[in-house]
Amino acid sequence: MLDGRIHPHRIEEVYEQSKAEVEQLCQRAGEDALVDVGITDVHPELVTLLGRLRYRTSYGQNVLKHLVETAHIAAHMAAEIGVDPMNVKRARRAFLHDIGKALTHEVEGSHALIGADLARKFGEHEDVVHAIEAHHNEVHPHSIEAVLTQAADSCSGGRPGARRGRAWRRT
Numbered sequence: 001m002l003d004g005r006i007h008p009h010r011i012e013e014v015y016e017q018s019k020a021e022v023e024q025l026c027q028r029a030g031e032d033a034l035v036d037v038g039i040t041d042v043h044p045e046l047v048t049l050l051g052r053l054r055y056r057t058s059y060g061q062n063v064l065k066h067l068v069e070t071a072h073i074a075a076h077m078a079a080e081i082g083v084d085p086m087n088v089k090r091a092r093r094a095f096l097h098d099i100g101k102a103l104t105h106e107v108e109g110s111h112a113l114i115g116a117d118l119a120r121k122f123g124e125h126e127d128v129v130h131a132i133e134a135h136h137n138e139v140h141p142h143s144i145e146a147v148l149t150q151a152a153d154s155c156s157g158g159r160p161g162a163r164r165g166r167a168w169r170r171t
Helices: 008-037 044-055 063-081 085-089 111-121 126-134 144-158
Strands: none
Touching: 008 044, 008 063, 044 063, 044 111, 063 144, 111 126, 126 144
């Protein structure tokens, strides 16, 4: 600093610029994930929170990719058992199940209950809220969509290669 090569003002300027770029990347990631699963009408704050999950992992698995994968798996499972797959996927049940992980470093509690509170706050239907809060059995699931969300979550997290230490091995 004394010889003039380090300028505190420039550091602050680059910090703010970088912060804005990351916010744009998060917003874009959230929007891209919504397009991928075919959801169009989500509260803007939820889109931002979804985008944050691009930079979050759970046991080595990228959380945003996990949400997209879980939504697709739930839709396929629903179709196989005769439940409207768009009811499971478009109604956000499976897609939003881990949204609470975007705030677990800021808010005390289970990500399922935090996510349910977020969904309720931003006007999601009570069926969506229920699937979110029930996906780890903090609340007993009482709908087929909630059970499909649990099953799809388990499939995505438990598939070979999804998470660190769960590599598939031939025996």
